[in-house]
């Protein structure tokens with residue numbers, strides 16, 4: 126026990142020399158800290174994009190909401206129904222109802238081009254036509270300014286994400302598309318979900334404006350309970366007059382977000398890994414020069430009887446301390462800059478813009494610290510071993 | 525003395541020691557067929573021109589290196605057979621080193637430097653402080669305890685080095701050119717101090733020097749030339 130304490134006090138003493146001598150090695154120490162901070166900041170920054178994007182997609186559907194598409198269609202874009210089919214779907218068992226009937230909304234959408242506020246260049250926004258129950262199907266929908274559109278009129282309501290991202294989508298403005306004019310009568314939130322990136326109007330009005338006849342692309346439905354999903358699905362898929370595919374809305378959006386989120390995550394890890402290689406060399410260089418500058422000091426300590434294990438551990442601790450210092454700076458900077466930073470990106474399934482906020486989560490911060498730890502350990506190990514292996518007698522000869 | 529010795533047996537006994545260094549394919553022979561005994565309480569000076577192997581011999585006595593051939597026995601223990609780890613522990617218990625360039629830690633003040641070897645003992649902080657104060661008093665530097673090496677003169681730094689060398693009351697004090705970097709006056713003060721440690725405190729000292737003025741202060745001088753002892757002069 127006292128042997129261990131004794132050994133730890135050796136480690137503490139050597140670590141202390143190292144840390145105290147940092148002011149004499151300002152340049153290389155600063156380079157190491159900045160390098161590590163950069164890796165951690167970039168890693169957290171890029172992955173906060175994927176996290177934020179996943180979060181939007183995940184909050185886009187309640188577990189008791191279902192979407193019905195034509196069988197074989199992966200997205201609303203390539204799906205289609207006639208009026209008779211949507212009626213059959215609305216008659217299926219397992220649906221929640223109110224005084225006016227089952228909570229289903231047959232929907233269609235078109236993509237319109239609007240200039241982005243940030244760049245002025247055009248980008249795609251979905252204009253969705255919905256039926257009366259749409260807001261109840263998506264329980265989270267809330268009008269935050271203005272009012273709901275009136276059925277049968279060329280009026281639109283706009284999600285907060287779209288309103289923030291695109292020019293001319295404020296309440297009271299009028300959106301002109303081709304020969305049609307669409308007054309914006311309200312702005313809505315959908316608790317962070319995908320709908321916030323869309324514009325909504327009455328399905329009938331949209332069908333007429335775009336010569337869609339009486340056709341739809343999807344049916345959104347609210348279930349009587351999350352458990353009623355199987356009943357609803359079985360009834361539709363076993364109906365010989367329908368050829369459909371039924372998914373929970375949450376699963377549907379999660380599936381849509383996987384590709385983009387994985388792409389961003391993969392890219393983030395790749396960039397961070399490349400930078401980490403650079404940072405490891407920075408740390409190696411710093412620690413090698415720390416060891417070189419202290420060759421005689423280390424040899425003196427070992428001549429006095431300090432153990433080489435204590436020397437290795439102390440140098441590793443020093444390297445770790447520098448890397449963690451850098452990691453903390455990087456994580457703090459990433460949090461300050463990226464958390465809740467809003468952006469829009471392409472949703473490749475609907476070829477339209479999804480707006481979302483970057484999310485710097487505690488998990489990401491922890492992962493960033495792990496990167497810093499690895500950089501510190503790898504960068505410190507070889508120099509520490511060299512310091513411990515150097516023959517004392519020849520090290521003492523060096524000036 | 526910290527280690528009781530049978531009367532007449534040497535504290536350091538070197539028998540048939542050979543040492544060469546391997547530099548690539550080349551063998552550099554430094555010491556050959558060397559025999560030497562140091563009695564307890566001696567103040568031995570190792571003289572010789574530069575490159576004659578004085579430091580190499582001192583390193584063998586201090587357990588910083590091992591001979592290629594032959595035996596090194598210190599206080600009854602064959603140290604040429606110890607492992608690196610055993611040697612480190614052994615040095616901490618038995619050897620005090622004094623270096624030509626003092627080798628103080630620049631980031632530590634005088635008393636922290638002197639305390640270093642005590643971190644390897646089982647003494648607690650209060651006991652360490654006592655030993656440090658005693659060692660600094662012995663070298664006449666109590667008033668400089670809080671000073672950092674860069675604010676001390678060369679002579680003062682070497683005195684801190686000596687205080688660090690004796691603070692654990694080692695069996696043997698080994699000094700490699702302790703006055704080599706000092707002017708005559710400061711060098712004399714260091715030699716006075718070493719003599720006092722030897723005479724009044726019974727420290728056994730082996731000192732490497734190439735300065736006859738320094739070796740004159742020792743109780744015995746051994747001359748080394750090309751790795752061999754050429755003659756001995758006893759005072």
Ligand SMILES: Nc1ncnc2c1ncn2[C@@H]1O[C@H](COP(=O)(O)OP(=O)(O)O)[C@@H](O)[C@H]1O
Nearest residue numbers: 519545552554573574575576577578579580581
């Ligand atoms: N670690 C070493 N590697 C190679 N050669 C060495 C090493 N240590 C000493 N030597 C050589 O051994 C010889 C004696 O060195 P040293 O003992 O330091 O002499 P002195 O102290 O008498 O000046 C020198 O030629 C030196 O170059």
Ligand SMILES: [Mg+2]
Nearest residue numbers: 578579580700
């Ligand atoms: Mg020498």
